[in-house]
Amino acid sequence: MRISILHNRDHHLLEDDPGREAREDVVRVAAALEKALEGGKRKVSLIAVDRDVWSIGQALEAQRPDVVLNLCESLAADARGEMVVPALLEMVGVPYTGNSALALGLSLHKDKAKELLLARGVPTPQFQVVQSVGELISLELPFPLIVKPAREDASVGIDFDAVVQDRAALGRAVSRVLRTFHQPALVERYIDGREIYVPLLGNHPRRALPLTEIHYGKAFENKPRVLTYKAKWDEASPECTDSAARPASLTPALERRCIETAMAAWAALDCRDYGRVDLRVDKDGQPFVIDINPNCDLHPHSGFAKAAAAAGISYPDLAWHLIELAQERSHGNSAIETSRSTAARRTSGAHRDVHSRRGGMRARAHRPGGRRHQP
Ligand SMILES: Nc1ncnc2c1ncn2[C@@H]1O[C@H](COP(=O)(O)OP(=O)(O)O)[C@@H](O)[C@H]1O
Ligand SMILES: [Mg+2]
Numbered sequence: 078m079r080i081s082i083l084h085n086r087d088h089h090l091l092e093d094d095p096g097r098e099a100r101e102d103v104v105r106v107a108a109a110l111e112k113a114l115e116g117g118k119r120k121v122s123l124i125a126v127d128r129d130v131w132s133i134g135q136a137l138e139a140q141r142p143d144v145v146l147n148l149c150e151s152l153a154a155d156a157r158g159e160m161v162v163p164a165l166l167e168m169v170g171v172p173y174t175g176n177s178a179l180a181l182g183l184s185l186h187k188d189k190a191k192e193l194l195l196a197r198g199v200p201t202p203q204f205q206v207v208q209s210v211g212e213l214i215s216l217e218l219p220f221p222l223i224v225k226p227a228r229e230d231a232s233v234g235i236d237f238d239a240v241v242q243d244r245a246a247l248g249r250a251v252s253r254v255l256r257t258f259h260q261p262a263l264v265e266r267y268i269d270g271r272e273i274y275v276p277l278l279g280n281h282p283r284r285a286l287p288l289t290e291i292h293y294g295k296a297f298e299n300k301p302r303v304l305t306y307k308a309k310w311d312e313a314s315p316e317c318t319d320s321a322a323r324p325a326s327l328t329p330a331l332e333r334r335c336i337e338t339a340m341a342a343w344a345a346l347d348c349r350d351y352g353r354v355d356l357r358v359d360k361d362g363q364p365f366v367i368d369i370n371p372n373c374d375l376h377p378h379s380g381f382a383k384a385a386a387a388a389g390i391s392y393p394d395l396a397w398h399l400i401e402l403a404q405e406r407s408h409g410n411s412a413i414e415t416s417r418s419t420a421a422r423r424t425s426g427a428h429r430d431v432h433s434r435r436g437g438m439r440a441r442a443h444r445p446g447g448r449r450h451q452p
Pocket of ligand 2: 368
């Protein structure tokens with residue numbers, strides 16, 4: 078079997094890229110997955126995409142893969158290119174892992190994703206999209222609020238000043254997003270509560286892997302408890318060391334509520350295969366969806382890989398299972414009952430079985446050379 082791992086290698090393209098660290102990381106993920114999948118009769122090749130988007134077609138032509146493992150998060154240093162890649166693979170007719178153009182596009186357009194959630198009755202904080210500072214006159218949301226770029230990911234554009242308590246700070250935060258990112262700002266009610274992540278794996282059936290929670294420590298005293306860009310990417314910063322991701326300790330009722338909310342959000346965006354839904358839980362125990370990640374980090378030290386490990390799925394088994402999910406789409410999923418790998422068999426247990434093994438989950442590991450926060 079020929080497997081091509083497709084990833085962006087575009088972190089060097091922009092002189093002043095506010096998401097450079099996030100972009101750089103995917104190169105390491107591709108290398109780790111290449112190693113995990115090698116062996117047997119498999120030929121694994123990489124396709125690194127930089128500025129020349131047309132090179133994808135040429136590489137596919139040369140490698141003729143049976144399946145593509147798609148890790149592309151951006152094209153030419155622009156996150157909006159993420160959704161182009163599955164569309165192209167769809168047209169070429171090669172099976173690929175992960176989410177469709179539609180799901181990736183919706184999740185990146187946070188306001189569109191939230192409109193869908195609201196239409197389906199999935200709780201997400203009230204919001205408004207703002208294209209200019211002038212539009213703030215008509216804004217009626219109560220403070221505190223959080224301001225984020227409407228089309229970014231990986232905490233790009235999030236720092237302590239993103240959380241605002243009054244109109245003056247709101248104006249500054251919005252104008253910074255408009256100026257820096259040349260895209261609308263999403264103004265959202267700030268939920269001051271626990272931050273819980275729900276990793277999801279598989280389609281028929283779909284399982285929640287063990288949930289994690291961000292623990293905000295000293296660096297967040299008298300500060301908004303938000304996972305800033307620094308907290309995710311600058312491992313030398315106190316924000317990073319003081320925002321550990323740990324196995325979530327929830328009452329069974331809250332855990333069930335979090336999983337149900339995450340599953341409903343996932344289905345609303347037509348997501349599939351693997352990814353993560355991020356929640357904040359308010360003081361009344363109500364989970365709110367703040368972010369849907371259908372192309373989440375798959376590094377061996379990522380939260381997703383650790384959650385899989387805690388459920389008894391090794392990294393090579395996880396990598397192989399993603400390939401199987403892509404193949405099921407093109408060959409039908411009869412494989413579910415028959416020739417499954419150990420990974421697939423392990424994921425077909427009930428939520429509860431999976432959760433009971435969470436003891437194996439380690440605290441966030443530090444990754445040399447620009448590691449990423451566990452998400
Ligand atoms: N409505 C909200 N209430 C409280 N915190 C939030 C809210 N939205 C975002 N955050 C904080 O900001 C971080 C990044 O926001 P998120 O929407 O996940 O953006 P990204 O897509 O860049 O990861 C979250 O991990 C969380 O800590
Ligand atoms: Mg997020």
